[in-house]
Amino acid sequence: MEPPNLDTALNAYPGVGPARLRALNRLGLFRGGDLLDYYPRDYEDRTRSYTIRDAPPGEPVCVRAMAAELPWLTRVNQGLELVKLKAVDDTGTMTVTFFNQRYVRAAISPGESYIFFGILERFGSSCQMTNPVFELESSPRFTGRIMPVYSLTAGLSNHFLAGLTERTLNAVLDVVTEPLPEALLDRFHLARRQFALRNIHFPDSLDSLELARRRLVFEEFLYLSVGLSMLRRRRSGEGGLVFSPFAMEEFARLLPFPLTAAQRRVIEEAACDLTSGRIMNRLVQGDVGSGKTAIAAACCWLSAKSGYQSAFMAPTELLAKQHFRTLTALLAPSGLRVALLTASVKGSERKALYSALLAGEIDILVGTHALLSPGVAFRSLGLAVADEQHRFGVAQRAALSAKGSRPHVLVMSATPIPRTLALIMYGDLDISIVDELPPGRTPVATFLIGEDKRTRINRFVEKLTREGRQVYMVCPLIEEQPGDTSPGEAPSLSNLKSVIAYTAQLQATVFPTLRVALLHGKMKPREKEEVMSAFLSGEIDVLVSTTVIEVGVDVPNAALMIIENAERFGLSQLHQLRGRVGRGTHQSYCVLITGTKHPESLRRLNALTKTGDGFSIAEEDLKLRGPGDFFGHRQHGLPHLKVADFAADTRALKEAQNAAEELLSVDPDLTASEHTGILKQVKRLFEENPDIFN
Ligand code: ADP
Numbered sequence: 292m293e294p295p296n297l298d299t300a301l302n303a304y305p306g307v308g309p310a311r312l313r314a315l316n317r318l319g320l321f322r323g324g325d326l327l328d329y330y331p332r333d334y335e336d337r338t339r340s341y342t343i344r345d346a347p348p349g350e351p352v353c354v355r356a357m358a359a360e361l362p363w364l365t366r367v368n369q370g371l372e373l374v375k376l377k378a379v380d381d382t383g384t385m386t387v388t389f390f391n392q393r394y395v396r397a398a399i400s401p402g403e404s405y406i407f408f409g410i411l412e413r414f415g416s417s418c419q420m421t422n423p424v425f426e427l428e429s430s431p432r433f434t435g436r437i438m439p440v441y442s443l444t445a446g447l448s449n450h451f452l453a454g455l456t457e458r459t460l461n462a463v464l465d466v467v468t469e470p471l472p473e474a475l476l477d478r479f480h481l482a483r484r485q486f487a488l489r490n491i492h493f494p495d496s497l498d499s500l501e502l503a504r505r506r507l508v509f510e511e512f513l514y515l516s517v518g519l520s521m522l523r524r525r526r527s528g529e530g531g532l533v534f535s536p537f538a539m540e541e542f543a544r545l546l547p548f549p550l551t552a553a554q555r556r557v558i559e560e561a562a563c564d565l566t567s568g569r570i571m572n573r574l575v576q577g578d579v580g581s582g583k584t585a586i587a588a589a590c591c592w593l594s595a596k597s598g599y600q601s602a603f604m605a606p607t608e609l610l611a612k613q614h615f616r617t618l619t620a621l622l623a624p625s626g627l628r629v630a631l632l633t634a635s636v637k638g639s640e641r642k643a644l645y646s647a648l649l650a651g652e653i654d655i656l657v658g659t660h661a662l663l664s665p666g667v668a669f670r671s672l673g674l675a676v677a678d679e680q681h682r683f684g685v686a687q688r689a690a691l692s693a694k695g696s697r698p699h700v701l702v703m704s705a706t707p708i709p710r711t712l713a714l715i716m717y718g719d720l721d722i723s724i725v726d727e728l729p730p731g732r733t734p735v736a737t738f739l740i741g742e743d744k745r746t747r748i749n750r751f752v753e754k755l756t757r758e759g760r761q762v763y764m765v766c767p768l769i770e771e772q773p774g775d776t777s778p779g780e781a782p783s784l785s786n787l788k789s790v791i792a793y794t795a796q797l798q799a800t801v802f803p804t805l806r807v808a809l810l811h812g813k814m815k816p817r818e819k820e821e822v823m824s825a826f827l828s829g830e831i832d833v834l835v836s837t838t839v840i841e842v843g844v845d846v847p848n849a850a851l852m853i854i855e856n857a858e859r860f861g862l863s864q865l866h867q868l869r870g871r872v873g874r875g876t877h878q879s880y881c882v883l884i885t886g887t888k889h890p891e892s893l894r895r896l897n898a899l900t901k902t903g904d905g906f907s908i909a910e911e912d913l914k915l916r917g918p919g920d921f922f923g924h925r926q927h928g929l930p931h932l933k934v935a936d937f938a939a940d941t942r943a944l945k946e947a948q949n950a951a952e953e954l955l956s957v958d959p960d961l962t963a964s965e966h967t968g969i970l971k972q973v974k975r976l977f978e979e980n981p982d983i984f985n
């Protein structure tokens with residue numbers, strides 16, 4: 292065979308027949324170049340070899356030994372052949388057994404020294420190795436070094452694949468080009484591509500592997516970040532409705548409070564989009580209680596002043612009503628017409644609303660998913676607002692904006708996500724952060740207590756409710772192993788039944804004079820809304836709940852949040868729950884109850900008692916639990932990454948994002964000759980997801 296190049300079809304390689312070709316294709320491998328990008332999933336350190344006596348048992352190791360005899364074949368039964376031989380060194384003897392590898396008989400000659408790589412098992416004084424990799428000690432290829440372990444498929448061995456890859460590397464490495472500019476390599480101390488490719492497959496040492504990996508991770512994040520930035524820019528480059536100039540002071544006069552500096556900044560960022568002639572796609576992220584509603588109100592107000600209607604969508608009926616009340620109070624005095632549409636608006640009432648909407652007699656329509664109903668038609672929709680975005684899919688957001696001809700879109704989220712991740716998860720949106728709470732808030736006093744303090748907590752509940760306050764009590768619903776809970780630990784709330792029973796028990800024996808109610812996710816939406824309304828209007832003292840209350844209704848009178856089995860929650864989730872209290876003028880409390888003795892869990896929970904800053908909590912959560920909790924909220928549909936890992940490589944992600952921003956600020960279209968390599972790779976990364984955000 293000619294030496295392969297990047298384009299060589301894999302069936303031109305020796306040993307690749309139709310069956311192996313199919314197996315390779317199944318892994319997405321078609322040409323020589325594909326092999327270079329097919330990175331190992333793991334490595335075996337075969338650098339060190341042992342004597343028979345010293346080899347540690349139970350893990351794969353290299354043992355150097357001499358074949359003491361001709362391998363002999365036995366047939367155990369039909370279809371199973373064993374080849375066996377004895378291998379010896381100065382320290383002992385081991386039996387080597389191969390299953391169904393008849394060729395071994397011819398491949399091993401007595402008297403020669405071999406390296407056997409496999410797991411050594413010891414039974415008393417005898418030891419044995421089964422199906423090892425072996426080769427002559429004098430010409431090692433697969434031992435004496437760190438070997439790649441690839442993800443495989445039936446019909447393909449790791450050895451064979453490693454062989455193909457090595458052959459390709461040897462032939463093409465000299466002509467592999469470097470897509471990253473010198474300046475970038477220098478600045479971030481990155482290994483060159485040639486080095487990285489060789490060492491990601493066949494590392495000289497563990498240090499070289501680390502360098503190789505670091506370079507490839509950075510590179511992958513860089514392409515991803517550049518691609519997302521370009522997408523974002525393309526979006527915001529689309530022509531949008533041009534709203535009238537925004538008069539901040541005129542709007543501010545409508546509010547019963549002065550805006551915080553953060554609110555002002557974010558409103559200005561949004562107003563800048565709205566008046567620019569570019570279409571707005573903006574995410575406003577802000578901790579619970581940071582005052583995002585006022586920001587949305589500013590945009591709706593500007594939309595109405597500019598002659599357009601706004602749609603304001605909330606995930607629950609209760610929240611929709613809350614927004615309806617707030618917006619009406621703020622904006623009706625200046626003549627804006629606000630209406631509410633939920634599933635409970637029916638019949639002639641709904642008909643009237645539809646025609647008012649179409650006639651342009653409604654400026655702001657607040658509602659639930661009902662806003663997406665087929666009958667809903669605007670005269671001139673200029674702005675779509677979605678609150679608590681993580682409850683909405685991208686598709687719903689798109690459906691909402693499809694109600695108009697390309698309206699501006701504002702998305703609000705109270706789930707603080709580290710900026711690095713937000714840039715990826717909301718890759719299609721510009722991001723504004725409300726990083727300041729309105730003044731005068733007393734922080735929620737947070738305590739971490741053990742099960743032994745339960746009686747004291749119950750007394751505290753009684754005291755607060757006597758003062759007229761209300762209490763949330765949240766229980767995680769979790770799959771538990773039977774016997775997981777020790778006796779005396781109050782709630783063993785592994786299923787709904789036990790939560791229901793627990794609530795009944797609280798009412799009957801612990802708080803007989805208080806009004807206790809239960810809220811859980813299996814209830815019908817109607818029932819949930821009823822319970823929440825009753826709590827809001829003060830008809831319930833203690834609301835026991837699974838985590839359904841996470842998304843936010845404002846009950847200013849609720850002053851105590853008790854969280855059972857707190858160790859079962861992520862920090863961000865706990866922070867969200869805590870945000871349900873402290874919304875009024877009363878000093879509020881959050882009590883985390885845990886029976887755990889695990890130091891790491893306790894440290895984590897303790898961190899929460901010390902800070903109220905959602906973003907720093909989210910960063911901590913990301914470090915401890917990885918991004919799964921964040922990504923869980925959203926089908927992200929991002930390009931598949933080969934080496935980089937959002938959780939483990941956060942620092943590289945940050946660096947790469949900065950590098951991407953700098954790069955695009957000097958060369959927005961990557962047309963400079965030293966950047967064409969990057970552009971090509973970005974296009975390649977996004978080639979399979981041309982419309983990831985549509
Ligand atoms: P978010 O939606 O960000 O959780 P909200 O918009 O519901 O927060 O606001 C929380 C509470 O804070 C509301 O009662 C609101 O009236 C009040 N609020 C908002 N902005 C300010 C401000 N600048 N000063 C004082 N109170 C404010």
Ligand code: MG
Nearest residue numbers: 583584678843
């Ligand atoms: Mg809100």
